[in-house]
Amino acid sequence: MSTDEQIPQRRFDRVDRGKNASQIFNKLPPQDLDAERGLLGSILLVNDVIDEVADIVRPDFFYLDSHQKIFASILRLNDAGVRGIDAVTLSNDLEKRRDAENRSQLEEIGGDDYLISILNSVPHAAHAKYYAGIIRDKYIQRSLIYACTEILQESYDDSRETPEILQQAEHKIFEILQNQENTEKMQLKDILLDAFDRINDRLEREGEVSGLTTGFNDLDSKTNGFQPTELIILAARPSMGKTAFVVNIAEAVASHAHAGVVIFSLEQSKLELAERLLCIRAKIDGHKLRKGDLTDEEREKLVEASAQLSELPLYIDDQPARTMAQVGAICRRLKRRHGIGLIIIDYLQLIEPEDKRAPREQQIAL
Incomplete structure (x- = not known):
């Protein structure tokens, strides 16, 4: 100079x-x-x-x-x-x-x-x-x-x-x-190298589910498990068991795929979801649990299930009126600390928009 x-x-x-x-x-x-x-x-x-x-x-x-x-x-x-x-x-x-x-x-x-x-x-x-x-x-x-x-x-x-x-x-x-990240690979020849890496990985694991196992064999065989970057929307009429289904998936992913799972429950409380998880792991009828009508054997199963679930990388957030910015911040923090592999939002329409005037797809974009 x-x-x-x-x-x-x-x-x-x-x-x-x-x-x-x-x-x-x-x-x-x-x-x-x-x-x-x-x-x-x-x-x-x-x-x-x-x-x-x-x-x-x-x-x-x-x-x-x-x-x-x-x-x-x-x-x-x-x-x-x-x-x-x-x-x-x-x-x-x-x-x-x-x-x-x-x-x-x-x-x-x-x-x-x-x-x-x-x-x-x-x-x-x-x-x-x-x-x-x-x-x-x-x-x-x-x-x-x-x-x-x-x-x-x-x-x-x-x-x-x-x-x-x-x-x-x-x-x-x-x-x-x-x-600070550089521009990602854009030229096809570079992308093809990554594609072949993924293909070779599948060939080496022939017959295995390459993504996160859901605990439902038929679903895994059709999807090959949940893959990174995928956005999966579960749609059904009210009271058809959507929450029960995703809670089962969360338990399976955390247990068998050894990946962290975070559930944002904007409708049911974390205690309700915890009881669902206990019933899934202990194989107990949820109706009997709500009535408090359990045998001694079932109570022992609950205690054992609780000990097992406590070891899983499973996180539940039941704060109401979460914004997408808050959801994104929590996910990034959990990803850094615990290696989150699956994010579940139950359900998406209850996310509070940052800007109510923005198009809906922008309101719910992470």
């Missing part, structure tokens, strides 16, 4: 309470201007790296506003099919874009001289992806600082409910986790 180049003094002054927070953030955010210039210079040297690095960084990942404008211009020209993106074509594109005061973006970034200095900042383009990785990592660090600053502000706000603050905090962090 040249001695005369000044890093913008962006300071995190959004937290106006808590002296410790102000002291912590009274410093420059994470950034690497050499990596930013290195990536831009690499692109100007070899345009072929554009598509590779575009999967790793976006214009807003750059710290300097001028670098954001330059990279956005590069992407525009590339999308337009321009061949030979260099200092000249960039200069022309940036010159055309003007603000309300008729000041061009070319002038804002420092003119043609700055574009030439970027081009001369790297001898070759071999490290383009490495530079892009650094830029992405610094952006993630800045995003964490911004998110934590907002969490601090909300935590000092006495008008906010604590559960709401916790939910928002988790959402902010999860959003950063999602954004």
